[in-house]
Amino acid sequence: MLQAHSFLWNYLWVAPNVLLILFGFLLWRRDRTQKFRAFLVFAFLSSLGDLAAYLADIIPSVTPTTFWRVIWVGLIVESILKFLVIGEVFSHLLNPYPAIARLGKNLLTGFGTILVLVAAVVAAFARPDSKFDIIFDAHIVEQTVFLVETGLIIFLFIFAAHFHLGWERLSFGILLGLGISSCVHLATWAIIANTNPSEHMRMVFAFLNMGAYHISVLTWFYYLLVPGRVRVKPGGLPPSADILAVWNRELERLLQQ
Amino acid sequence: MTFAIILVLFAVVTLILLLRITVTRSLQLSSSNPSPKIEPIDIEAFRNLIDVAESEYLYHRLPAAEFRRVQRERLRAAAAYIRVAGHNASVLVTIGQAALASPDMQTAEAARQLIDRGLLLRRNATVALLRIYLAMAWPQASLAASPVLNGYERLSSSAMLLGRLQNPAVPVRISVRP
Numbered sequence: 353m354l355q356a357h358s359f360l361w362n363y364l365w366v367a368p369n370v371l372l373i374l375f376g377f378l379l380w381r382r383d384r385t386q387k388f389r390a391f392l393v394f395a396f397l398s399s400l401g402d403l404a405a406y407l408a409d410i411i412p413s414v415t416p417t418t419f420w421r422v423i424w425v426g427l428i429v430e431s432i433l434k435f436l437v438i439g440e441v442f443s444h445l446l447n448p449y450p451a452i453a454r455l456g457k458n459l460l461t462g463f464g465t466i467l468v469l470v471a472a473v474v475a476a477f478a479r480p481d482s483k484f485d486i487i488f489d490a491h492i493v494e495q496t497v498f499l500v501e502t503g504l505i506i507f508l509f510i511f512a513a514h515f516h517l518g519w520e521r522l523s524f525g526i527l528l529g530l531g532i533s534s535c536v537h538l539a540t541w542a543i544i545a546n547t548n549p550s551e552h553m554r555m556v557f558a559f560l561n562m563g564a565y566h567i568s569v570l571t572w573f574y575y576l577l578v579p580g581r582v583r584v585k586p587g588g589l590p591p592s593a594d595i596l597a598v599w600n601r602e603l604e605r606l607l608q609q
Numbered sequence: 610m611t612f613a614i615i616l617v618l619f620a621v622v623t624l625i626l627l628l629r630i631t632v633t634r635s636l637q638l639s640s641s642n643p644s645p646k647i648e649p650i651d652i653e654a655f656r657n658l659i660d661v662a663e664s665e666y667l668y669h670r671l672p673a674a675e676f677r678r679v680q681r682e683r684l685r686a687a688a689a690y691i692r693v694a695g696h697n698a699s700v701l702v703t704i705g706q707a708a709l710a711s712p713d714m715q716t717a718e719a720a721r722q723l724i725d726r727g728l729l730l731r732r733n734a735t736v737a738l739l740r741i742y743l744a745m746a747w748p749q750a751s752l753a754a755s756p757v758l759n760g761y762e763r764l765s766s767s768a769m770l771l772g773r774l775q776n777p778a779v780p781v782r783i784s785v786r787p
Contacts (some may be wrong), residue, residue, distance in 0.1 A: 361776050397624045451725040452732055499616065506623045509630050515731055516699040519634070529633055535624040542616035 354559050357410070364562035365406045368569040369399035375572055382576075384522065391526055394433040401426030422485045427490060431497045434530065438504050444523045445512055447458040452515060460507065467503040471496040481548040491545040498538035505531040525575020529568035536564035631664060647700055648693045648762070655690040658683050681745055688741045694761050695734035701768050702727035716771065723767040729758035 376395035379385060385392050405426055408419045442460060447452045475492045482488045500606055505527055512519065541559040543549060549557070657663060664683070668676055699721055708720035 368783035449724065449728055451728040472708060474616065479613055495616070499619075502620060502623050506626060509627065513630060514735070515728055516702045516706075524634070528627060530622065531627045535620045535627070539617045540618035542613045542620070545610060546616075 354555055356555065356558075360559070361562075364559065366565055368562070368566040369402045369406075371569050371573070372399040375569065375576065378407045378576060380387060384576075387444070388440065388522065388526070390433065390436040391521055394430070394437050398426070400513045401429055403535050417486070417492075420484075423490055426487070427497075428494060434497075434501055435504075437526065437530065438501070438508070441523045441527050443510055444520055445508065445517055449515075449517060451562060459511065460504070462501065462502060463507050467500045470503075471499045474499065478545045479548065481545060488545075491541060494537065495541040495545045501530070501534045502538050506532060522575050525572055528575070529571035531581070532571065533564050533568040537561055559563065580581075635726050647697050650690060650697070652691050652761070655687070655694075658690065659686045684741050684745050688738055691734050691741070693736075695731050697761075698727040698730040698734065698764060701764060702731070704768075705771065719771040720768065723764070723771050726760065726764045726767045729765050733760050 355361065372395045376392055377401075379388060379392055401422075405419070405422050408414045408422045442456070446456045475496050478495070480488045481491060505549055507529060510530070511517075540561055544554060544557060551575070664680065668677055671679060705720040705723035705727060709717055709724070710716045711720065
């Protein structure tokens with residue numbers, strides 16, 4: 353089953369991209385395009401890029417060099433768009449909180465710079481896994497992009513958790529989907545670019561990557577289509593009133609000292 | 610090979626963290642009593658701990674080794690207070706977020722102020738904790754944690770204001786400097 357051009361192979365390459373184009377239309381129909389402009393562009397362009405690569409793979413007249421050129425163009429466009437999407441989600445996260453917006457941007461810039469430097473060092477020590485530069489370089493760029501992407505995504509989640517920032521549902525879903533996909537891709541590209549695995553293992557990794565991307569697309573659908581649960585409040589005073597009452601008692605105690 | 614192992618470990622840990630954050634968020638939304646509790650702080654004791662004059666007095670009175678030991682104890686205690694202040698700030702930020710959607714303009718504005726002050730306090734608490742951990746290596750005469758204390762008092766004012774607006778029937782006193 354884990355063979356190139358098997359039914360599962362074709363499905364995993366085509367279905368997530370078709371679904372992502374559908375997702376873009378749904379976003380547009382629900383008037384969310386203003387807020388998620390970068391993600392909309394990502395949804396359309398990255399899907400079209402992947403479908404173009406699929407066609408280049410199955411059409412016999414396309415040469416291997418042309419196929420890898422298509423892969424390269426898709427990789428560059430998709431990478432730029434993914435970083436724009438992360439920036440878009442980050443600005444949605446910080447916009448309601450001007451008190452820490454500047455701190456967040458400075459930390460993100462600093463952390464991003466460190467990640468790029470680390471990724472460059474890791475790339476410099478990678479061993480060639482192919483005799484063709486165009487293939488080896490693509491693997492190194494994949495590893496570099498996914499390392500920076502994964503680092504930025506986990507930084508955003510930790511930053512939001514540390515300050516207890518409220519997530520807008522779809523922003524959370526978009527970042528979660530990107531995070532799942534980037535973690536799996538980072539692990540597989542790190543192995544491919546550094547250990548020169550067998551053809552069978554490469555095939556397994558390809559299926560793993562495609563499966564992870566499919567899960568990401570389904571995650572985005574879930575967060576767009578399924579409404580979020582509303583926090584259930586117990587009877588009597590709302591929880592915030594209880595806490596404020598405790599706070600008040602503590603201050604009363606302090607004032608009476 | 611070493612880089613590959615490090616990167617794979619990083620990816621796996623990140624994936625576990627992502628899933629944990631998602632599950633935690635989902636549980637918080639579905640829980641019937643999700644609000645964490647405020648932990649009381651003895652402001653006077655906290656004020657004494659970070660008092661520069663007190664530190665300088667100890668610095669001049671005690672032998673150097675004894676001063677470093679005492680100062681480390683004081684730093685440890687101050688760190689505990691700052692952690693609690695940061696935790697309380699987070700609780701109030703959560704409360705403020707819930708009150709933001711209030712149809713009453715005054716309540717929404719009070720909630721906005723509470724969130725801003727809570728976040729600033731959380732930020733200052735984080736910075737102060739880092740400085741304390743650094744200072745523990747070489748205890749100094751002074752400890753710059755006063756932004757946390759001042760922020761805590763400002764946060765109290767905002768919390769009281771929001772509490773009064775949300776529950777006008779409950780008599781509430783606005784925090785003042787004792």
